[in-house]
Amino acid sequence: MKTIEIKNAWQGESDCENCSIRSSALFAELNEEDFSKIHSPIDDLSFEAYAGIYQQGDKAGSLYTLRNGYIKILHINSDGSERIVRIVLPGNLFGMEALLGEAYEHSAYALTNVHLCRIPKNIISTLGEESPRLHRQIVKKWGEALLQSESWFSEINTGRIEVRLARFFLKLAKESGSFAIAPLFKREDMGLMMDVKCETISRALASMAEQGLISNITRLSVQIPNLELLRQFSKRGV
C-alpha cells in the first residue's frame, strides 16, 4: 500500500467519458459533443478516513462526485453545536452549494477512505446552460439530494433509537450470502446523525444484539442475520 503523507492524494485527471460509475453520476447523459466542451480538468482524488474535504464557510469553487466510501456532511449551528445533515453514498453529488453561492454551507469529512472526483463549478454553470442533458441531470441530482436529506430527516430522526438504528442499517446494508452487512462509523458520528450521545448508540447496539436483530458488532460493521426480521422491527418496533 502506498504511503500517503498528506491527507489526500491526487490520482490523476478523470476520464469521465469512460468512468466506471458514469451511469449513476452527473455526466450520465452527456454525449461526445458535450464532453468536448469540458476544458477545465476534473481531478480524481483520494482521501484518508476522517480527512476534511471542505469546511463550512470555505469559498465554494467545486462540487464533488463520490466514487467510493462514505462522507458525512456536517452543519455547525450558530451556537457551535454540530449536526450531520446527510451521508453521501457512492454516486452521489455533494458540495452543490458551489452552484448557488460563494461559500459552502456545511463541512464535508471522509468517514472512510474515499475516492472522489472534483468538478470545478464553472464547468457546470457554463455547460449546464448549453446542454439540456446536463441540465436534466443536475436537476435530478439536486432532487435526489433533497429527497435523501428529507428521508434521512424523517426516518433517522423519528422514534426510539433502536428503531432509527434499524432504519439506518437497512439503508446502508449490503447483502453478502445468507446475511447482510451494514457499516458502522464512530459512535460519536452516529450520535450526530441521530441526535443522540455515543453512549446511547453503544447501549442500543448491545440491546439489539441481545434481541438477535444484529450480531458481530465491531468498530466498523454489524452483521444482520435476518433482514426481514430487522425490517419488521423498523416498522413495528420490538
Added chain:
Amino acid sequence: MKTIEIKNAWQGESDCENCSIRSSALFAELNEEDFSKIHSPIDDLSFEAYAGIYQQGDKAGSLYTLRNGYIKILHINSDGSERIVRIVLPGNLFGMEALLGEAYEHSAYALTNVHLCRIPKNIISTLGEESPRLHRQIVKKWGEALLQSESWFSEINTGRIEVRLARFFLKLAKESGSFAIAPLFKREDMGLMMDVKCETISRALASMAEQGLISNITRLSVQIPNLELLRQFSKRGV
C-alpha cells in the same frame, strides 16, 4: 369575506410577467421571449387553512409557488408515523418532485389560508432546457429548498425544545414596532415539526413565557418582546 364552499378557489390565470412576487419567484429572470414560450395556463389558487394541496403518492403533475401563508410538507413513513420535513414560506417553490418522477414524495397542507400558483410541470421541463435563465433559477430554487430543509433539520431538531422553539420563532418572526411577532400553528403540527408531543410544546411555551422570552401566547401567535434576548437564548440556552 367571500364564502368558499370547496376548500380551494380558482382565482384566475396568473399574469406571471406582472406578478407582485416575481422577483423572488421562479420566473424572476425570464424575459419577454421566455414568457412567450409558456402556453399551458398557470392557475392562481387559494386554499383554506388545513386544506390538503396534494397527497404523498399522487401523480405529480404540477409544482407550486407559494404567494402568501404557510404550508407544511408532511412525510409519512412506512410505519405510518408522520413528520413535517419542511415549512414552505412565501416565495418558496414546493412540489418540485414533479420535475423528477411520477409521484409526490410528501403531502402538502395549508397551515393558514394560502394563496398560490400552480405551474404544470411540462412548462418547466420544456422551458428549462431552452432558457438558461430559467435553468439558473430552477437550480437556485432547488438549492434553496435543500438548504432550508437541512437547516430546518439541523436547527429545529437539535437541543432542548425551548431552544428549538426559540430558533423556530427567530426564523419566522416579523418585526412590528418595538417587538416582533411569530406565528404559531396547531400544537400538534408544531410537535410534528420538532419531533415532540403537543403537550410538550404547550409546556415549553409556558416556561418560555415565565422566563420573559415570549409573551401574549395565543392560538396563532406569540410576541417576542426582546429579539436580542431570544437570540442569546437560542445560542447559549437559558
Added chain:
DNA sequence: CGAACCCTTGATCGTGTTCAATAGGCGTGG
C-alpha cells in the same frame, strides 16, 4: 347554548443524558 375541538396542566413513567470508571483495539517504539 351546547358541542366539538384544541390547548393547558398535573402526575407518573420511560428513555436518553451525564459523569465516571473500565475494557478493548490499534499504532508506535523499544
Added chain:
DNA sequence: CCACGCCTATTGAACACGATCAAGGGTTCG
C-alpha cells in the same frame, strides 16, 4: 514481536427531559 499508551467503545448509576395518560378549561362555530 511484544509492551505500552492512547483513543474509542462499553458499562453502570443517578438524573433530567419528554412521553403518556388523564382531567379540566377555553374558543369557536353551528
